[in-house]
Amino acid sequence: MNDAGLDDFGARFLMMKNFSGFVFCIIFFGGIANAAPSTQDLYNQCSEDFFVSSDIVVCLTGKLAESEKYLAREQKHAMMVLDQWDVEQVYKDAAKKKILESNQEFEKYKRDNCNFSMSLMGGSVSNSHEIYEKACRVSLDLHYIEQIDGDLPFVQSR
Numbered sequence: 001m002n003d004a005g006l007d008d009f010g011a012r013f014l015m016m017k018n019f020s021g022f023v024f025c026i027i028f029f030g031g032i033a034n035a036a037p038s039t040q041d042l043y044n045q046c047s048e049d050f051f052v053s054s055d056i057v058v059c060l061t062g063k064l065a066e067s068e069k070y071l072a073r074e075q076k077h078a079m080m081v082l083d084q085w086d087v088e089q090v091y092k093d094a095a096k097k098k099i100l101e102s103n104q105e106f107e108k109y110k111r112d113n114c115n116f117s118m119s120l121m122g123g124s125v126s127n128s129h130e131i132y133e134k135a136c137r138v139s140l141d142l143h144y145i146e147q148i149d150g151d152l153p154f155v156q157s158r
Contacts (some may be wrong), residue, residue, distance in 0.1 A: 036142035039117070042135040053127040060134035067141035074145045075103055077152075084157040099148075110140045 037045070046059035082096050114136035118129050 036146050037139060039132065039135040039139045042138050043131060046135075053131065056131055057127050057134065060131060060138065063138045064134050064141075067138045067145075071141045071145055074148050075099070078148050081152050081155050081157070085155045086158045106140075106144050110137055110144075113140065 042060065042063060043056070046056045046063070050056050050059055078099055079096060082092055082099070085092050085095070114133050117136055118133050121129060121132060
């Protein structure tokens with residue numbers, strides 16, 4: 001027995017339990033730190049560099065164009081990964097059908113969600129609706145890309 005009244009097994013168990021909790025925290029909070037930026041984060045990125053709202057719109061328009069290109073590339077990549085999947089063709093076809101449906105539903109969700117969020121702005125002035133809409137779309141694109149990236153490692157290629 002040691003000073004805490006634990007035998008060697010109990011002390012090792014307690015140490016391993018604490019270590020496991022530490023590793024969990026690093027993995028969990030590390031993942032949060034790398035999460036796609038929120039609408040507010042994207043607005044802040046552009047407003048730090050630009051003060052005039054029209055310049056913020058231009059900044060977010062560029063970010064939106066990049067996110068849409070990146071999303072299209074990721075969707076194409078997902079289809080290529082599914083083509084190389086080491087399963088029967090029926091499962092490949094089903095997964096490819098589902099991702100195409102998911103992509104279509106995502107576009108609808110993105111439009112509807114950002115429209116709802118913009119409706120909460122009421123009678124805001126200047127370009128604020130356009131700014132928020134672009135930031136919202138970029139944020140959702142990046143979150144969807146993360147989702148696809150997170151799912152693809154489960155596909156075993158030939």
